[in-house]
Amino acid sequence: MTLTFYKYQGTGNDFVIIDNRDAILSKNDTKLFARLCDRKFGIGADGLMLLELPRDEEDDFTMVYFNADGNESSMCGNGGRCLVAFAAFLGVIKDKATFTAIDGKHKAEIKDGLVHLQMQNVSEIEKYDTHLFLDTGSPHHVAMVEDLANYDVENKGRAIRKGAPYFEAGSNVNFVEKKSDNEFAVRTYERGVENETLSCGTGVTAVALSMHTTKLTNDQEIDIHTQGGRLKVTFQKNGNGYKNIFLIGPAEQVFKGEITW
Structure with missing residues (x-):
């Protein structure tokens, strides 16, 4: 079977995207x-990512996201921005979108070439002596470090990701300066x-909220x-948490192709 796909990137976070509105692929084919x-x-x-038909009349489409290991994953912020750009490319939307992802409903808007993606409200941020932990659609460990440019992200991140208290379920790990x-x-x-990625949208969101709290x-x-580049996060304080959180940045189509399997 020959499959048409598109490659997108958002600040170096890259994704294969497939228009699956005709259900050509099974979500079980990990x-x-x-x-x-x-x-x-x-x-x-x-x-x-698979762009699929909306599940209710409020939505323009449904987002289904899989990690590089083939397993369906929690929310991906840069992926969500890229999928909004892809939906505009297909003509599914013009410049505004409402869609459902694994963590619930999202709204987005394309303005001046940037995708503004509304993230879920964050009700709680856990503070520890060495780090913070919060869920911005995906779980994130946030720690301040020195000399970030030369920091051993791969080995130190892997140790934290699989260590207590995260273990097999794991957490994304962010090192900040x-x-x-x-x-x-x-x-x-x-x-x-x-491994380290060039950018992580839910991670960037977690960092911004952690630095404020x-x-x-x-x-x-x-x-x-x-x-992989610069992103912006805007938000409003809401008691112990945050609301009206937006992840803002570019999302670009790299190429279109076909693959046979």
């Missing part, structure tokens, strides 16, 4: 998804990819430098 994401024997990507009052740099080790910034519009 081996195929892993093969397509393989950088040696497949197309190569941090994850794979402050650059200015409202600018932070982050490098992220992603579970499911099992620890009073390392008082701003509610945060610029985040990732290895």
Whole structure:
């Protein structure tokens, strides 16, 4: 069978995207998804997404996301932004979207070439001596470090991802360095990819909220430098949590292709 696919990237976080509105692929075919994401024997990507028909009349489409290991995953922020751009490319939407992902309903808008994706409200952030933990659609461990550029993200991230209290379920791990009052740099080790990625949207969101809750910034519009580019997160404080959270950044089509399996 020959499959048409599209490759998208958002600040270096790259995805294989397939228009699955005709249900040409089964969501149970995890081996195929892993093969397509393989950088040696497949197309190569941090994850794979299916754009599917909406599940209720409020939605424009449904987002289904798989990690590079082929397993269906929790929410992917950069993936969500790329899928919105893909929906606009297909003509499914114009510049505004409402869609459902694994963590619930999202709204998004394309403005001035950037995709503004509304993330889920965050009701609680756990604070520890060495780090913070929160769920921004995916679980995230956030820790401040020095000399981020030379930090051993792969090995230290892997140890935290599989260690207590996360174990097999795991957590994404973000290492952060402050650059200015409202600018932070982050490098992220992603579970499911099992390596550092150039950018992680839910991780960037987790970092912005963590920096605000620890009073390392008082701003509610945060610029985040990732290895793959810059993203912006805006939000409003809501008691012990946050609401009206938006992840903002570019999402670009890299190429279209066909693969036979």
